[in-house]
Amino acid sequence: MIAKRTLAIIMVLIMLITLASCMSGDKEQETTPVQTNPHDNETTTPEETENPYKLNIPDVRYDGYVLNIANDALNTTKYVESSMLSDAVSGDVIKDAIYMRNLQLGELLGVTITETPANTGTVRNLLAAGEKEHDLITVTLDNIPMIISYAIDFNELESIDLDMPWWDQNARRELSIGGKLFYTYSDAVIYGLDNTRAVYFNQDMYSELMLEDAYTLVEEGRWTMDKMMEFSQLALRDDGDGLWTAKDTYGFVVRAVTLCEALLISAEIFPEQVGSDGMPYLFCYENQDKFIDVFLDLMKKFDTDAVDYRSDADCAAAFANGLSLYYMGVLKQGASLFRGTDLKYGILPEPKYSEDQDRYYCISPNGHALLIPYTNTDPERTGVVLEAMSYYSSSYYSDTALMPSYFTITLQGKTAIDSGSYRSLQIIHDSLAYELKYSGTQLILSLSSHFEAGKTEVASLLKSLENVSKKALDKFLTSINMK
Structure with a gap:
């Protein structure tokens, strides 16, 4: 099984390298837009330095575990990408970043991710009836009051390190209630930033x-x-x-x-x-x-x-x-x-x-946040997966991960990225x-x-x-x- 997973990753990497080469060739044929902004000739990404933040999770595997997400975001079109899944490398920057992240999670932890478009009202009724199917829920800020009483406090999970920068520190501070954090945002989803x-x-x-x-x-x-x-x-x-x-x-x-x-x-x-x-x-x-x-x-x-x-x-x-x-x-x-x-x-x-x-x-104002219901049969296991998912979506893992990929497609053009806007996006990301x-x-x-x-x-x-x-x-x- 390990050999098969490794071979799959190698094949995907070859596809991505080929795709990147083709895109590079296309760029050389494009006409570079006239640059009038004094920041246009600056480097568009921060200088490379040694990454002080690393993923720190237990050395465990959860072969056969299926992380079941009730993803209400699937019921809206207000995001660039609503799904937390992707089937294959397609050339779409966001979908490819999601695919590679989930592939990495499967290789590291042996988990599979599924999602259903269950809306918050339906999920609340299921939880009230004792349903234990959903491990993770996405919910808008408007709908938090109807479901928050079914949530686990993120602070109680030893498998999650909320101090890490792939967890939204502003959300941690502003959304805590009496020292408890029942819902929050991380780099695992673009919902908070995209909204x-x-x-x-x-x-x-x-x-x-x-x-x-x-x-x-x-x-x-x-x-x-x-x-x-x-x-x-x-x-x-x-x-x-x-x-x-x-x-x-x-x-x-x-x-x-x-x-x-x-x-x-x-x-x-x-x-x-x-x-x-x-x-x-x-x-x-x-x-x-x-x-x-x-x-x-x-x-x-x-x-x-x-x-x-x-x-x-x-x-x-x-x-x-x-x-x-x-x-x-x-x-x-x-x-x-x-x-x-x-x-x-x-x-x-x-x-x-x-x-x-x-x-x-x-x-x-109303992006879908992450919430773990108290009916979850093993919240620490879900915490390990969510910690890894957030890390593998962040710029601290790769500049082609989900969050930096989102920065890329949000910026103007494909051949002359406006570095001032790149910096603004970083400020926005840190100022939510x-x-x-x-x-x-x-x-x-x-x-x-x-x-x-x-x-x-x-x-x-x-x-x-x-x-x-x-x-x-x-x-x-x-x-x-x-x-």
Whole structure:
């Protein structure tokens, strides 16, 4: 069996080398795009250094073990790739990275992975009935409240080392409840990153307007909302009819809910947060004066003709057609919608509220997280597999693993990768921020509606939702025995 597995890996490697050679030949025949960005001639990947992080799991094999995943992500099209499986090498960068990772897991541990498109409601009912079929579950942040009471605390698993960089450290901090981590993200899945909001900018327009280098602003911590609005105003152009319509050029096109969520996270005033005691609380009520002051300031910053609210599809189309300097959308856009077009774009993290903030906050509002149900008959075994899966998906294993491969397809073009955007993706990956929705989604949706309409009666809105929001949070905490 070992000889057969080894032969299989050798054959796959030969196929990959052949594929890479063909792709290299194709590249030599392509015309290299004109580079106007000062970062374009820089090396696109970090210098090679000795990797200080290694996989550390027991010397075990689980021959015959089938890791059964209830993967609700299969029920959506919002990701570049929803499946955690791949059948063979196909030339698709993401699918090939997944295939090679799972092949490595089989060689190392003797495990097989399967997945079913079971939705969260169905899985919850099965768990309530004592079902033990599923070892691992993927679930959106919106649906966490309905299933979290069936989850194992990741901190209790000795087979998982959450200190390792292939585990999302921001998720570990922000999603813990009273010191327990019932769900989280790792490099084993692209869901959290692929669902993240980023700022796309038109590089040609930047050059024409002679704006300060975007990547320098990011690196120096000076990429702020005020700077974004300053540049947006300079990009505003009427087509000559004296009316602001979809035919004009704007500084920033964005869906209102998308912007409101991102701004509240970036300004560190999201309605629901985790306190210093590790427990979730309603920030918008505990710190109501500050919340209202900053919320109104955000409305004022973006209340300009240079910003145009539209559906996400219309925003993406306007940006792709060169009618906006900035567009805020999920990273999937760069990996799918814009890739292969003539559009020269760059990628930036969401701007800071102010320069004195010590980091950027890049919101991932509803990506599928990983959860291990307490009906799992051997959670430590699942932990070993998940630890290895996360490592073999990370850049600490290979620059062709799942996560670095995702970076590659998200960037502009195939022959001249924009190194500034590569660095931005690293910053975004390390700056992910997640929405807490334990009290439901009514608060954020209502606030977003007020934001879009320019309504300033925030205090009365909060008052009208106070009782229902607090009761919902109390009910949630009671469901996990933390009230």
